[in-house]
Amino acid sequence: MTTAVEKPRRLLPRWREYGRPRELVVRYLLLLLVLGLTVGPLLWQFLASLKGTGEDVFGRNASLLPHHPTLRAYREVFEQVPVATYIRNSLLVVVLSVASQLVFSTTAGYMLSKPGWKGRKAVWVVLVASMMFPFESIMVSLFLSIRDLGLVDNLVGVWLPGFVGAINVLLMRGAFLAVPREIEDSAMLDGANEWQRFRHLYLPSAWGAIMVVVVNTFISAWDDFLWPLIVLRSENHMTLTLGLSRLQSSSFGYDQRVVMAGSVISVVPVLVLFVITQRWFYKGVSAGAVKL
Amino acid sequence: MTTDTARPVPVPGAERTATAPGTAAARLRRLLPGPAPGANGAAMYRRWWLPWLWTAPAIGCAVVFGVFPFLNTLLLSFTDAKPLGGAAGFVGLDNYTRMLGDSDFWLATRNSVLYALIVVPLMVLLPLLLAVLVEKNLPGIGFFRSAFYTPVLASSVVVGLSWQWLLADDGLVNTWLQKAHLIRSAIPFLSDSWLILLCAMGLTLWKGLGWYMVFYLAALGNVPRELHEAAAMDGAGPARRFWHITVPGVRQAMMLVGTLTGIGSLRVFTEIYMLGSSTGGPGGADRTLPFYIRDVGLDPLTGNAGYGSAVSVALFVLTLGLTLLAQRLTKEDEA
Numbered sequence: 001m002t003t004a005v006e007k008p009r010r011l012l013p014r015w016r017e018y019g020r021p022r023e024l025v026v027r028y029l030l031l032l033l034v035l036g037l038t039v040g041p042l043l044w045q046f047l048a049s050l051k052g053t054g055e056d057v058f059g060r061n062a063s064l065l066p067h068h069p070t071l072r073a074y075r076e077v078f079e080q081v082p083v084a085t086y087i088r089n090s091l092l093v094v095v096l097s098v099a100s101q102l103v104f105s106t107t108a109g110y111m112l113s114k115p116g117w118k119g120r121k122a123v124w125v126v127l128v129a130s131m132m133f134p135f136e137s138i139m140v141s142l143f144l145s146i147r148d149l150g151l152v153d154n155l156v157g158v159w160l161p162g163f164v165g166a167i168n169v170l171l172m173r174g175a176f177l178a179v180p181r182e183i184e185d186s187a188m189l190d191g192a193n194e195w196q197r198f199r200h201l202y203l204p205s206a207w208g209a210i211m212v213v214v215v216n217t218f219i220s221a222w223d224d225f226l227w228p229l230i231v232l233r234s235e236n237h238m239t240l241t242l243g244l245s246r247l248q249s250s251s252f253g254y255d256q257r258v259v260m261a262g263s264v265i266s267v268v269p270v271l272v273l274f275v276i277t278q279r280w281f282y283k284g285v286s287a288g289a290v291k292l
Numbered sequence: 293m294t295t296d297t298a299r300p301v302p303v304p305g306a307e308r309t310a311t312a313p314g315t316a317a318a319r320l321r322r323l324l325p326g327p328a329p330g331a332n333g334a335a336m337y338r339r340w341w342l343p344w345l346w347t348a349p350a351i352g353c354a355v356v357f358g359v360f361p362f363l364n365t366l367l368l369s370f371t372d373a374k375p376l377g378g379a380a381g382f383v384g385l386d387n388y389t390r391m392l393g394d395s396d397f398w399l400a401t402r403n404s405v406l407y408a409l410i411v412v413p414l415m416v417l418l419p420l421l422l423a424v425l426v427e428k429n430l431p432g433i434g435f436f437r438s439a440f441y442t443p444v445l446a447s448s449v450v451v452g453l454s455w456q457w458l459l460a461d462d463g464l465v466n467t468w469l470q471k472a473h474l475i476r477s478a479i480p481f482l483s484d485s486w487l488i489l490l491c492a493m494g495l496t497l498w499k500g501l502g503w504y505m506v507f508y509l510a511a512l513g514n515v516p517r518e519l520h521e522a523a524a525m526d527g528a529g530p531a532r533r534f535w536h537i538t539v540p541g542v543r544q545a546m547m548l549v550g551t552l553t554g555i556g557s558l559r560v561f562t563e564i565y566m567l568g569s570s571t572g573g574p575g576g577a578d579r580t581l582p583f584y585i586r587d588v589g590l591d592p593l594t595g596n597a598g599y600g601s602a603v604s605v606a607l608f609v610l611t612l613g614l615t616l617l618a619q620r621l622t623k624e625d626e627a
Contacts (some may be wrong), residue, residue: 018430030438031424038440038501044464045454057457100349108350112342117339123347130358136559136582137608138361140375140589140600141368145361147377161357169350194338223447225562226582230590241449245566256457263450270445278438 042267049073049260057256064115073261080255083262085236086243089155090222090266093239096159097221098214104164105213107205109172110198127166135227143230162221168213175209176202211280219270240266362608364515368601375595396576398601400584403489404610407580408557411493413552416546418497419504424538426505427512437509441502448499452566455495456482459567482567485577492563492578500556504549508542517539547625551618558611561586580606 013102018024048057050069077083111117112124135142141191143152151157187197203210225241232238238246244266247259313529369387373380373388391397443451457465459481466478481487519537528536539546561582564572572587579587581603589600 014392018428024430027425027428031433034422034425035436035439038443038498041451041454041458042442042446044458045450048457104353107346117343119344123351126351126359130354132612133362133608134480134555134559134611136561136585137604137611138358138365139582140585140597140604141361141364142357143375143590144364144373144597145356146366147375160336161353164350164353166350166354166358194342214578219445223449225447225449225565226586231588241447244453245449248565259453260457263453266450267446268561270447271442274441274445275438277341 017141020091040225045260046264049257049264051122053255053257057260073255073257073276074265076255077261077265081243081247081262082235083243083265086238086240089237092155093159093224093228094218094221094233096156097162098217100159100163101168101213101217102210105168105172106203106210107198108164108169110175110176111203112169112173115178127201137228139227140259146231152231153237154231155159155237155239157231158224158228158239159221161227162217168217171209171213172206175206179205183242208280211277215273215277218273222266222270303405305623321594347449356497363602365608366596369605371598371601373475373597373601375590375597375600376592380598380608383598387599390599391602391606396579397584397606399577400579400603401577401606401610404558404560404581404607406489407493407496407560408554411496411557412553414497415500415504416550419501419549420508420538420542422501422505422620423508423512423517424534437505440505443499444502446499448562449566451495451499451592452563455491456567475601485568485573485575488564488568488573488578492560492567494561495567496557500553504553507549508545511542512538514627534572543625544622547618547622551615551622554614558582558607558614581610 004207010090019027044064047064047066050073051057051066052070052072055063055066055068108123112120113126146152146157146160149157149160151160183201184197187201192200223241224239225245228239228242229245232242240262244259244262247262343450345621370382370384371380371453372383372386422440426433456463460466461478461480461482463481465481466475469475470478481491515538519541522535523533523537550552559582560578560580564578564580564583568574568578572583576587585600585607587595588596588603589595
């Protein structure tokens, strides 16, 4: 009895810290509405992928929740469609892109953050200039270059134009500039050479920016569509986005639940990566290092 | 990981000196006691080619896959090069005259410009409203912030597939509207060219919402809280505080978002491809400029890379014009 009386007295002030009750209700209702709008379609896709063949995905009789959830579609998608091949191809492009972007954007960004060498301005100008051209306005010429290199229908051709991006170089430069001069000076007094300073001092201090580079590269390589669509031709070289879009155009032949399972599979790696790196990612973004 | 202390950081392997013993640099190093060399000190010990070696891959990529393709596009636009090779001849301004009289080109331009005109204002405003909604630290707000970000992570293809099924004639949206007796027959979201274009815009908005929300969240942190409190004391409601305090406070961010989304709108391809099928809507009526460039310039059989390059130049000029306009507006805004 006494606890029942005490409870509201103790809870109410803490509640009120967040605002008036009416305002709170409106806020949460709005939050839930937006949640439904943003996550809803993806969630629906996920739920539909769990449906068995006996349940409708579309139409009047389709329910939102699967009555008999099954992983059949996930097994099917690997059997019917060469999804394993698609995933392997996508992963290859992603791994190559992340590795090259990481190595070359940090080294170039480091040097650009250092004063006192000739030609630094010129490098800067070239990098900034290369960012001025939207990919879509140079893709015809890019394709001709890739063709001349003999890389049409080759995953290396998909990776090559993005092996290091100027934006990432500039991002890393910003992060390295933020490292206090005194620390480097003391490391130099200790006799650390340039590589040691770069490796043990600069790289660890730019962790947030490095995460931004990794996540952005991963997402853009994994989700890219137009460039692989232009470069790749044959089925066994296709990346996952390309393969999924082809399922769509021939969707009458395929079971929609299977295509949805494929979609879910393609979202999961990015989601996992994001959850893992979220902490550093937001730090990197909010450090002011990213000038989008 | 932390570098906020001024204490010397022990660097593994530092006892092995950087410069080879006996070199001039090493001797000089020994002669310089006391404070570390100044800002240019490091350069003293660096061989002249080292910066070039470290930046070479970035320069190479920027030149070979950035600057050169652009110059090459300009050149190609005066030729009749084929996407799969073969001899290319100089055709003068033919591609440009053809372009000016090409109704499909103008249709694509109209679609792209329309896309920007509709998407930009909404993309500047909606994520800001969303950022204001999730700015306050309420219980569970972290979950909502992350959840609103998920569409950014999904690829346009996946998102396109899901929207395609939602908007199909027997899809979820039509079914629900029919069940609610709001409509009799299904709305042809995916077969009417105007509706396809609008749905694609919706898709772009939906996918970009979370991205720009995070962007605005950072900007909102700079708006002084006291202003809001003072205005609330004076009896200003949430709407008035939004227009008179929040909006002016994040003005610069809004300008930047406007520029970025404007450029982004001119680059739209996948949304149209997914919702309007690989033809770009019925009869190609929903093709945007990138879509058109791919169709006329890169089709293995009928493509003409020269003409595609001319359209590419048009796209570049449009983008450049938009960027310059945005710069001008920003400058006027600051003045």
